[in-house]
Amino acid sequence: MARNTAIKVSNLTHTVTSNTGNLTILKGINMEIKESESVAIVGSSGSGKSTLLGLLAGLDVNTSGDIFLYEQEFSSQTEEQRALARGQYVGFVFQSFHLLPSLQAIENVMLPAELKGDKDARKKAEVLLEKVGLSHRLTHYPNQLSGGEQQRVAIARAFASNPKILFADEPTGNLDEENGKLIIKLLFDLNQSQGTTLVMVTHDNELAKMCDRQLVMSAGQLTEKSL
Template structure:
């Protein structure tokens, strides 16, 4: 394994992605080429259905692309099976899902502790409490997801993504379920992580204020990239 400090965070070359539907093949992404530097913040914008979330999931190794190459810190995702991609995600990746993906049987605290517990980190509890306080939920740590509002669940999901101090953080509409005050709070957390820890930040968003805070904005139109 090469030293990640000497590598680009992400390099995509000639990426195509298609799915088979009842009406035949649907081309979602077409000829994507993209280079993201280590520590850079990038916003991916575009209309609904343009392929933004699909691209984000492929970059994070959550799914396997049809053609082309995606290299995440020097590792070619197309050369890895699901287990290999999972190991790579555990090493480098944090992901904020638009639909939260919290475990319903765990409290807010336990959900945020989980990534570090899986790594055997004995300070998982302290780190989780610190992050839940940062997202304004220190009073809700013993509540289960069903007892939380959509905005509160989103903030728990964000705290969980931050828990293991990822090398690269992918965020799918991270402020989409939040009011103005909490949206700004989350934006500040994202960019604090980016600046203080050098975390590479890749965000899909419809929020123009959030996009404007990133180093670069990249637009997807009908599955093709255009630099803004």
């Protein structure tokens, strides 16, 4: 069965202004990712991987070119429109967790579903935290959790709104080997059980090899890696 296109990017560029002048980070990126695919974006530090991920998720605005999420043009929308689209399509796992320190673990996970008006937000959050092995940490605040536990809360939160696309920026970057393996398993288990498109930036070659495809970012340009 033919799969729909989840992400399409056409001639995407991104330029920022620095003290030394304009710096072009992305140079004419073209890519297409099908729904339920898992794709790793690899490359050296400073090559533009995280910038690309942020643009795809609507967290920043590109300089030129087009980004489509499920055939909806995304890049020229207002911040309010992009926020609505993110709520409809996108989950994001940040390397530095980005949990709200004043909220308990369950409240952090409930938040995306609550913002969508889901009356079952708490029940769903409890189920997700159980899946990530944190049913005994529901009422703990982020500063009471280890790094691995915080990352598991962040992953549960990313799935709380049933996103069609999950972006993950170095999801194992701050974790030890044991917690890193657990996070990898969780990402792919949830990806497969919900059919979520998974797009991740990673330096972990073993993690990248587990994905359906690998895209290589080098000097702001993207190429497909032959497997």
